[in-house]
Amino acid sequence: MDILYFAWVRERIGLPKEQIQTQAATVADLINELRAREERYVAAFSDLSALRVALDQELADFDAPLDGVREVAFFPPMTGG
Amino acid sequence: MDILYFAWVRERIGLPKEQIQTQAATVADLINELRAREERYVAAFSDLSALRVALDQELADFDAPLDGVREVAFFPPMTGG
């Protein structure tokens, strides 16, 4: 599964993209897995209310299932326009 | 006093502008005076709800006084934009 990071999430984790193997059932499970890895993930995922997630380039909720998903992206609330 | 007519009011009365001497105290009085003159004024002023008036180039009400006014304009509701 490809995991993408944008804006300050990318900066805290220190890379824009990585490939991981996971059995996580939901986005929330995946976040817990990542947090358990290293301090920089804890820093990036400390406040979920300040985070958004997209599954295969569609906005999703943290309890969304990861079944069949190929690309997960984490980023702060958007500030376009 | 200069009286100006625009759009279909001008067409019904048959001229864009005329000068008249009047002692009319209000716009409504002036309209009654004009109506008494000729059929074409009756036709133009038959439905006051379809008319607007400006005194010295400012929108006004039909009961507005004419004291000191130099230019009165009658026209239908505006359709700019």
Place this chain on the structure above:
Amino acid sequence: MRVVVQAEPFDYAAEVDRFAADRSDIGALVCFAGVVRDTDNTLSMMEIEHYPGMTEKALSKIAKEAKDRWSLGDVLVIHRFGKLTPGEKIMMVATAAPHRAAAFAAADFLMDYLKSRAPFWKKEHSRESADWVAAKQSDETALSRWS
């Protein structure tokens, strides 16, 4: 603030390009253009009559009110009169503000006032007839949003 009333066509692209150009205290630009519409392909000409003198005053008053009400960085109003053909631009307004809400609201307000309070009258000419455009109740109702 600039208010223009003229018979000649105006250069829409040049106007929007120049409007509030090179101002870095402005985050939002809105412009509106009104076009001679001919949905049914029957219109040969749109004639716009106006009240010289009052028109300029009314437009300046409307523009100034919008500028004050929303602290606009700039306002532009251009309105043509005379004979126009389908597809031609009748008029435009442009507003500049730090944020988008003010720029949108001010442009919306300008259009509502301009429609019902600036002394312009449209006459539609087709091959068969020529009719004065009737004012719409919805335009009068729209005005009440701002009081």
Place this chain on the structure above:
Amino acid sequence: MRVVVQAEPFDYAAEVDRFAADRSDIGALVCFAGVVRDTDNTLSMMEIEHYPGMTEKALSKIAKEAKDRWSLGDVLVIHRFGKLTPGEKIMMVATAAPHRAAAFAAADFLMDYLKSRAPFWKKEHSRESADWVAAKQSDETALSRWS
């Protein structure tokens, strides 16, 4: 309908000039442009990051929704990414409709959705620091107007 995402500057005047040109079934054109704002004269650069792939999808979805909802004659969305300087245009939307209410509402809607639902992130660079722009609660609130 046209959606453009690019690093290069776009020609605003040419875009508005071309937009819905020569269409006589359209009476109202609205365009909005977002500009890099630097009110306090401290900004040296605005950096815009985006999510290639998702950005185009999100903008197309937003544009299509506006087009359907207001039966627009046309919609245009252009958004830049990369490094921009104060006064430069970040993006624009344009809407064309028979009447002004639809054109205004659709442009307003597009901006609200684009602000909070299209994957762009702004970082402001000054001489001293570089900070990600925080999303505003008011932008999220604005979205609720359309549901």
